[in-house]
Amino acid sequence: MANGTIAFDTLSTSGQIDGTARSIDTDYLLMGSSKSWALNAVDASSDDSFNASSGTDNGTGDYSKAFSNNMINANYSAPSTCCEDASNFAINKARATSSVRTMNITHANAASDKKNTYSVFGELA
């Protein structure tokens, strides 16, 4: 059986976490939720992920991750962070509607095979 649809503009909570009731326009839920994230291993596979399928190892510290559901354009944001090593950082090297590419770099500007993470914020196709 196919799922149905509920349309609503405001989501309200009773404050079960900290006792403060809140409400939010559902546009913020739709536009503000991450559409894909992953913790990439050094072979570009995922330790865990959301809306991510296959990974490609493009070379040292250079990983691409394909989306299960594509983005509507390549103008999304994709903060990326290197993991588990000192003085390395990650850049968002490239963005496509079907994949995101990240790369780890040391402070001395050398590529580095380390785990990294990304989160994608934008609009789904």
Next chain:
Amino acid sequence: MSTVILDTITGKSTATTITIGSTPVVSASANSMTIRGEGSAQTSIQQGLCKAWTMSETLAGSTTAVPDSLNVSSETDNGTGSCVVNFANDYANLGYTSHTTAANNGDVFNTTKHASTVGSDTTYLFRQSTGAVVDNAFSMTTHGDLA
């Protein structure tokens, strides 16, 4: 097909479930809320939400930002340039993402998700020019599956 138009749906108890077909779309169950994205694809609200964030000044240095957080029980100064962010509600596994950005300083910093447990994430901040650890304010967001 029928259409119901109303302003508020209020459950009879705190364990209220809204079910369409055989799928609970709002309930206490895991991964129960799915929404259609901007196009035709469906996306999970639970998995897409940021589960913890902080604007931290635990490592001192800056007082220009007002610290605030979500799902953070405490933060520990772990030595120069290192801060342990403890979650109020833990993650289900170590595969969660973590993004940290240094704040309030014109220098360029590297940041790493250096050591993680399901209950905490340790971040390090570095100077880009030298690779040396340095204390600074920072912001952090994490995404993943809660326990």
